[in-house]
């Protein structure tokens with residue numbers, strides 16, 4: 001991917017030298033969906049960095065001031081399943097949460113995927129207990145489109161049985177992003193949907 005600059009951040013591909021910072025981001029993932037990405041040590045982090053460096057859809061979030069990698073985004077890689085559709089996701093080093101970095105980075109990524117890469121639809125899957133990620137989707141102007149009950153399992157209980165999670169899907173279309181006015185339609189029974197506040201798409 002091309003390098004993207006925002007006010008406080010640089011978004012760029014992963015590269016050699018990022019392993020320490022990636023380890024800090026993924027030593028103890030807080031999101032259940034990223035538990036499988038947990039990194040045990042620096043050796044594992046170096047291997048993961050090499051893999052990500054070759055993945056067009058993997059983006060390092062760096063602080064402009066220090067160059068430190070404080071998190072990552074994904075979206076728009078080769079493995080997208082539907083033509084014109086990209087799924088996106090995010091993970092911050094917890095030390096850097098609550099400062100608006102995730103929003104700043106994700107907004108720039110969505111803008112890049114819609115404008116430069118021409119994607120038609122972008123969606124994100126979020127577990128129903130992950131409030132920070134839901135809040136981020138809503139601030140981005142993404143619409144809450146559905147709730148899939150017992151959709152996926154990332155963990156097991158003490159007896160080894162899968163624990164199934166309820167998964168929300170958020171999405172936004174290119175035309176909505178470009179107009180800056182996300183649609184407010186929502187499935188019956190759904191509340192707390194994007195569109196209630198302007199998302200400010202100018203990056």
Ligand SMILES: CC(C)(COP(=O)(O)OP(=O)(O)OC[C@H]1O[C@@H](n2cnc3c(N)ncnc32)[C@H](O)[C@@H]1OP(=O)(O)O)[C@@H](O)C(=O)NCCC(=O)NCCS
Nearest residue numbers: 030031090091092097098099100101102103125126132133
């Ligand atoms: C989801 C995740 C990326 C959200 O990160 P975050 O730091 O909470 O998100 P934001 O960047 O939007 O920042 C949130 C808060 O920063 C605060 N903030 C501080 N300074 C700010 C600034 N300069 N600009 C904007 N917001 C700022 C705001 O109060 C904002 O809270 P609000 O939205 O309620 O107003 C983060 O919790 C995370 O990495 N979680 C683990 C991984 C995960 O769950 N991934 C998603 C799996 S589906």
